[in-house]
Amino acid sequence: MPQTTVPTSGAIVVAPQVSESHPSSDHASDSAPSVPSGPTLAYHGDSPDPEKGLAYGSSTSTLDEKVDIKKTEVWEGFGDDELPDKTQGRLLRNVRFQMLSLYRRLFGIVFFTNLGIFIWYCVKGANANQIATVLVGNLFASILMRQEYVINAFFTVACLAPKSWPLWIRRILARVYSIGGIHSGAGVSGTVWLILFVGKATREVIDKGKTSVATLVLAYVVLALLVAMVIAAYPTIRVRYHDHFEAVHRLAGWTAVALVWALVVLLINDYRAASETLGHAVVHSAPFWLVLVLTISIILPWARLRKVPVRAEVLSEHCVRLYFDYVNPHPGHFTRMSLRPLWEWHSFATIAEPGKKGYSAVVSRAGDWTKQQISNPPDKIWIRGIPCYGVVRVTPLFRRVVMVATGSGIGPIAPVVFAKKTEIQLLWTAPAVRKTFGDKLVDSLLEASPNSVIYDTRVHGRPDMVKLTYRMVREFNAEAVVIISNQPITQKVVYGMMSRGIPAFGAIWDS
Numbered sequence: 001m002p003q004t005t006v007p008t009s010g011a012i013v014v015a016p017q018v019s020e021s022h023p024s025s026d027h028a029s030d031s032a033p034s035v036p037s038g039p040t041l042a043y044h045g046d047s048p049d050p051e052k053g054l055a056y057g058s059s060t061s062t063l064d065e066k067v068d069i070k071k072t073e074v075w076e077g078f079g080d081d082e083l084p085d086k087t088q089g090r091l092l093r094n095v096r097f098q099m100l101s102l103y104r105r106l107f108g109i110v111f112f113t114n115l116g117i118f119i120w121y122c123v124k125g126a127n128a129n130q131i132a133t134v135l136v137g138n139l140f141a142s143i144l145m146r147q148e149y150v151i152n153a154f155f156t157v158a159c160l161a162p163k164s165w166p167l168w169i170r171r172i173l174a175r176v177y178s179i180g181g182i183h184s185g186a187g188v189s190g191t192v193w194l195i196l197f198v199g200k201a202t203r204e205v206i207d208k209g210k211t212s213v214a215t216l217v218l219a220y221v222v223l224a225l226l227v228a229m230v231i232a233a234y235p236t237i238r239v240r241y242h243d244h245f246e247a248v249h250r251l252a253g254w255t256a257v258a259l260v261w262a263l264v265v266l267l268i269n270d271y272r273a274a275s276e277t278l279g280h281a282v283v284h285s286a287p288f289w290l291v292l293v294l295t296i297s298i299i300l301p302w303a304r305l306r307k308v309p310v311r312a313e314v315l316s317e318h319c320v321r322l323y324f325d326y327v328n329p330h331p332g333h334f335t336r337m338s339l340r341p342l343w344e345w346h347s348f349a350t351i352a353e354p355g356k357k358g359y360s361a362v363v364s365r366a367g368d369w370t371k372q373q374i375s376n377p378p379d380k381i382w383i384r385g386i387p388c389y390g391v392v393r394v395t396p397l398f399r400r401v402v403m404v405a406t407g408s409g410i411g412p413i414a415p416v417v418f419a420k421k422t423e424i425q426l427l428w429t430a431p432a433v434r435k436t437f438g439d440k441l442v443d444s445l446l447e448a449s450p451n452s453v454i455y456d457t458r459v460h461g462r463p464d465m466v467k468l469t470y471r472m473v474r475e476f477n478a479e480a481v482v483i484i485s486n487q488p489i490t491q492k493v494v495y496g497m498m499s500r501g502i503p504a505f506g507a508i509w510d511s
Helices: 090-099 102-124 128-144 148-158 167-206 213-232 235-240 242-271 278-283 286-303 368-375 391-397 407-419 433-437 439-448 465-476 487-498
Strands: 003-005 013-015 030-033 040-042 055-057 066-069 306-309 311-314 319-324 333-338 346-349 359-364 380-389 400-406 423-430 453-456 480-484 504-506
Touching: 090 487, 102 128, 102 167, 128 167, 128 242, 128 286, 148 167, 148 286, 148 380, 148 391, 167 213, 167 391, 167 504, 213 235, 213 242, 235 242, 242 278, 242 286, 286 380, 319 368, 333 359, 346 359, 346 407, 359 368, 359 407, 391 407, 391 480, 391 504, 400 407, 400 465, 407 423, 407 439, 407 480, 423 433, 423 465, 433 439, 465 480, 465 487, 480 487, 487 504
Parallel strands: 400 423, 400 480, 423 453, 480 504
Antiparallel strands: 030 066, 040 055, 306 380, 311 319, 319 359, 333 346, 333 380
16 A cells, blocks of 8 residues: 655655566656665646655665655555445435525525414514505515624634634534525515515504505515515525626615615504604614615625735636735635626625735636636726625634535635645646646645645546545544635535534535
């Protein structure tokens, strides 16, 4: 069996036990003179310097012996590895890890709690004003779950747990990035409550009740806007027409909030006592304060909108690295960038290096916008809000973590590698790594984590990511896996690990 060894610089390689025979290999072989009772040497193929990437394996060769050194890698033969059986039956694991992910469970908790209250209100015959309070409460919860300060607070509190806590607790806390389920659950519930409100208000108008015609008309307009937002946010539509989804969500959302303000004030006026002034009724109304807070939470990121200088370093036809110095983010942060602030925003992970001001972001070709940044890099770009935490933030909850990146997924993972707050085994697969991403980034990662495994898919082909990741987990004795990749690979690796009892975390594409 080959012996895995860790070089002082470069990526992990595997040096086999050397014999006097000349083993055949699909890889190019390096030959070197034998040394007396010393180590054999193998070079990492991605290193531009032959003095980098040296690995040592035991040998009993002598000066009189001539030995061919076979260049091998830590992944060699991984395709023949036997994966362990999945820990649960097919139906149970599919329900648990796919159909009922934590995101969907949070959605379900919020939605079915609302459904219970909804039925109760229908049975007891609540009036339009009472229904409106629950409606606005749901809109309040939905919007706050997308507020950057609230998101950062959730991540900060969840990640306070020490590594000494039981793994089952830490793996639950690490799912903090699933709080988007509360956002969508409350948003859909609020829309359902608005349907009930419109029905009740219509009945009150017909019966000459307290609700005015003006209130009812506004309610119908707001309902149309919310239904359009819910339809645009449906996963299939959101992915296929993402720019349209953003435009609908932003412009329809702003319009709906403005109309909700008018709706709340009109409804308060409809239901206030004849002896009470409108001003007194407004300040003593719960919906008024809820709408005030949710409006402030929407305005805050835009109040921090700025156009900042950016220095671009084009790494290849596929990739550009943008440098900023207006803020010093933390590992796990991402920022939103735009050239047209009202129409489109793009999120990129911040790559901060200890002791250096500012951060950088790796932008890879993935569409018209990214193509433009590579072919015609900007000298200034719009930034909105504050740096916000993403899934990679949960890494320090675990003692030993295999971090998996494919292509430009190295962007979110790199600052965690640089920070060295937990023991990390990096697995990075990408085509022509140095040519695409540049020696500077690759060398800085190898310097921070000399045992990094960098797999060039152009040389070795696309690997079975589940098998390769599992081999890394087994050899590194990792507690968890964090992966940044495209959606199919992320979902496949997360399911492949979770179904075998290994905590795994990756983006869930909920925004």
